Amino acid sequence: MMNPMIEIDNLSVTFNRGRKPVQAVNGVSLSVKTGEVVALLGESGSGKSVTMRSLLRLHPKGTTITGRMQVAGHDVTALSARQIADFRGAVASMVFQEPRLALDPVYTLGDQITEAIMRHEKLGRNEAFERALALFEKVRIPSPERRLKTYPHEMSGGMLQRAMIAMALACNPRVLLADEPTTALDATVQIQILLLIRELQAEYGLSVIFVTHDIGVAAEVADRIAVMYAGRIVEEGAVADIIRNPQHPYTQGLLGARVELAGHRDRLVTIPGAPPDLADMPKGCAFAPRCVRVMEACGQAVPPLTGTKGAGQVACLHYA
Amino acid sequence: MLLYGLKRLLHVIPVAFGVSIVCFMLIHIAPGDPLAAILPSDASAELQAQMRSFYGLDRPLIVQYGLWIWRALHGDLGVSIATGRSVSGEIAAASVNSIILAIAATLIGFTLGSFLGFLAGVFRGGLVDRLASGISMLGVSVPHYWLGMVLVIVFSVHLGWLPAMGGGPGGSDGRAVGWDYIRYLVLPAITMSVIPMGIIARTIRSLVADILSQDFTQALAAKGLMTRQILRHVIRNAAPTAISVMGLQLGYLLGGSILIETVFSWPGTGFLLNGAIFTRDLPVLQGTILVLAMFFVLVNLIVDVVQGTIDPRIQRS
Numbered sequence: 001m002m003n004p005m006i007e008i009d010n011l012s013v014t015f016n017r018g019r020k021p022v023q024a025v026n027g028v029s030l031s032v033k034t035g036e037v038v039a040l041l042g043e044s045g046s047g048k049s050v051t052m053r054s055l056l057r058l059h060p061k062g063t064t065i066t067g068r069m070q071v072a073g074h075d076v077t078a079l080s081a082r083q084i085a086d087f088r089g090a091v092a093s094m095v096f097q098e099p100r101l102a103l104d105p106v107y108t109l110g111d112q113i114t115e116a117i118m119r120h121e122k123l124g125r126n127e128a129f130e131r132a133l134a135l136f137e138k139v140r141i142p143s144p145e146r147r148l149k150t151y152p153h154e155m156s157g158g159m160l161q162r163a164m165i166a167m168a169l170a171c172n173p174r175v176l177l178a179d180e181p182t183t184a185l186d187a188t189v190q191i192q193i194l195l196l197i198r199e200l201q202a203e204y205g206l207s208v209i210f211v212t213h214d215i216g217v218a219a220e221v222a223d224r225i226a227v228m229y230a231g232r233i234v235e236e237g238a239v240a241d242i243i244r245n246p247q248h249p250y251t252q253g254l255l256g257a258r259v260e261l262a263g264h265r266d267r268l269v270t271i272p273g274a275p276p277d278l279a280d281m282p283k284g285c286a287f288a289p290r291c292v293r294v295m296e297a298c299g300q301a302v303p304p305l306t307g308t309k310g311a312g313q314v315a316c317l318h319y320a
Numbered sequence: 321m322l323l324y325g326l327k328r329l330l331h332v333i334p335v336a337f338g339v340s341i342v343c344f345m346l347i348h349i350a351p352g353d354p355l356a357a358i359l360p361s362d363a364s365a366e367l368q369a370q371m372r373s374f375y376g377l378d379r380p381l382i383v384q385y386g387l388w389i390w391r392a393l394h395g396d397l398g399v400s401i402a403t404g405r406s407v408s409g410e411i412a413a414a415s416v417n418s419i420i421l422a423i424a425a426t427l428i429g430f431t432l433g434s435f436l437g438f439l440a441g442v443f444r445g446g447l448v449d450r451l452a453s454g455i456s457m458l459g460v461s462v463p464h465y466w467l468g469m470v471l472v473i474v475f476s477v478h479l480g481w482l483p484a485m486g487g488g489p490g491g492s493d494g495r496a497v498g499w500d501y502i503r504y505l506v507l508p509a510i511t512m513s514v515i516p517m518g519i520i521a522r523t524i525r526s527l528v529a530d531i532l533s534q535d536f537t538q539a540l541a542a543k544g545l546m547t548r549q550i551l552r553h554v555i556r557n558a559a560p561t562a563i564s565v566m567g568l569q570l571g572y573l574l575g576g577s578i579l580i581e582t583v584f585s586w587p588g589t590g591f592l593l594n595g596a597i598f599t600r601d602l603p604v605l606q607g608t609i610l611v612l613a614m615f616f617v618l619v620n621l622i623v624d625v626v627q628g629t630i631d632p633r634i635q636r637s
């Protein structure tokens with residue numbers, strides 16, 4: 001069997017900046033095959049972005065990372081500073097949530113893309129510019145030559161996200177990490193960007209982790225879904241299984257919220273309560289205070305991810 | 321934008337008018353007879369009356385003011401009692417010296433301040449930050465004349481490297497380029513540079529820290545850029561604000577500084593003013609204050625308009 005393109009094994013991330021250490025990720029394991037799209041789904045603050053940034057080692061100094069991350073044969077935690085810089089953008093690249101904030105406001109889009117190309121490949125400015133132009137055509141930005149010479153504030157959010165995607169793909173990476181790439185966009189633009197990412201993913205055979213808090217988007221874009229809660233993966237499986245037959249009470253809650261919305265009720269029914277304080281995690285199941293199926297044993301120990309009847313896994317005592 | 325500039329200009333007119341009245345009244349507010357400085361104390365009453373009418377002091381105040389302002393608007397500020405030279409000529413020569421000093425001080429302050437502020441911003445919270453911030457804090461709070469005197473004691477008295485006073489070899493007249501002249505500029509310029517240095521360092525520190533906390537710097541790292549390349553982006557983002565702060569500081573320094581120019585006998589407007597006060601040279605005093613006050617009104621106007629251009633929110637208030 002081929003090695004997976006991305007293999008995260010028992011990843012934990014702790015931020016030590018504040019008064020108390022914040023455990024943003026607590027033992028996440030996830031693997032993504034070549035050409036596979038996995039959606040990382042969860043409420044805001046569940047540690048999705050932190051997991052993604054770990055794969056490029058983008059955390060501030062003094063952050064504790066434990067566990068193993070293997071990406072396209074590279075042991076991410078073992079790379080030197082120089083090696084990780086060579087890895088970023090060339091092996092794995094990232095598309096950010098807010099294209100307007102993720103692009104440098106005082107550089108033209110063309111300069112920002114050619115800079116990335118020239119960083120990783122021995123190309124002259126003109127050749128790099130030609131490549132950038134081809135990429136802009138690829139992501140279907142109208143009048144690409146002119147747009148390459150504009151600054152970020154002169155373009156719409158949707159166009160900027162296309163430019164961001166072009167930049168991410170500029171050095172032919174194997175892995176695309178998309179962190180809520182459509183959340184900041186209008187609904188119609190969202191769909192166009194989703195379709196674009198799917199199309200490019202299929203064409204280049206990219207492995208993609210697609211972060212979202214919207215289960216509908218996850219179902220649209222992914223082959224598999226991993227559901228995250230309070231820094232842990234609580235359920236994982238094929239899209240069809242997760243949507244049709246969710247096992248974990250949290251996933252069921254997320255789907256419930258969606259169903260209520262689709263039923264045109266005037267109120268979005270979310271799961272009552274709030275996620276736990278990451279600086280002060282409960283001993284047992286982190287979802288227990290909000291769980292409708294909570295039992296006494298839930299407060300004792302963290303339930304491990306175990307295989308379900310299908311191909312997926314779930315972390316809940318009801319299935320242990 | 322243009323409208324905002326014009327509106328600000330309209331606000332400035334009454335201020336300028338008020339300033340001119342205060343300057344004019346100086347002669348009459350100052351203790352003693354304005355003629356006392358010119359005439360010997362035993363001058364006859366006849367001579368006094370003659371001089372009084374020569375200077376127009378016997379006419380109604382309003383007429384005197386009208387004449388004075390009319391001449392001032394035509395560049396005629398009268399004649400210095402001490403030197404007999406035209407006041408506007410004296411002010412023009414002193415202004416050139418003050419401008420040279422201000423530019424030198426701003427350049428030194430900007431170079432050092434940017435460097436310190438940049439280091440502090442990049443290594444925020446660390447030892448380098450505390451050191452750099454400490455130096456810039458010291459720059460803003462240390463008294464000028466004290467620093468000036470310390471520099472003189474060390475570099476002129478003990479080491480004998482640099483002259484302690486004056487605007488150039490052989491008195492203050494005539495300027496040329498060359499080390500012979502620049503030697504005289506070094507100490508006063510360094511002394512004057514500490515304030516812009518502190519302000520620029522603090523501005524750039526918070527600017528750099530703010531830029532580094534924005535998403536795009538992380539996105540730059542995510543595409544594989546090395547730290548050095550990311551810092552180049554930071555510098556380009558910080559440059560417009562840094563330069564406008566430098567411009568502001570230059571504007572404020574251009575007016576000269578009585579303390580520094582006096583400590584170093586630097587023949588600028590501040591030195592001129594100081595001399596005029598001690599010799600009771602009223603025309604020079606009046607003229608210099610008028611020109612400096614108008615200059616500050618102008619600098620403030622420009623600052624307002626420039627800041628309005630940078631930040632559109634300012635215009636609304």
Ligand SMILES: Nc1ncnc2c1ncn2[C@@H]1O[C@H](COP(=O)(O)OP(=O)(O)O)[C@@H](O)[C@H]1O
Nearest residue numbers: 015022024043044045046047048049050051278
């Ligand atoms: N650099 C950081 N320092 C301290 N805490 C952080 C940092 N980055 C993220 N966090 C915290 O980690 C938790 C998870 O954040 P994140 O991964 O961004 O959530 P999301 O699932 O919405 O993407 C949040 O509580 C956040 O405050």
Ligand code: SF4
Nearest residue numbers: 285288291298316317
């Ligand atoms: S382990 Fe218990 S608290 Fe946690 S999800 Fe399952 S039932 Fe709910």
Ligand SMILES: [Mg+2]
Nearest residue numbers: 048049179180
């Ligand atoms: Mg996020």
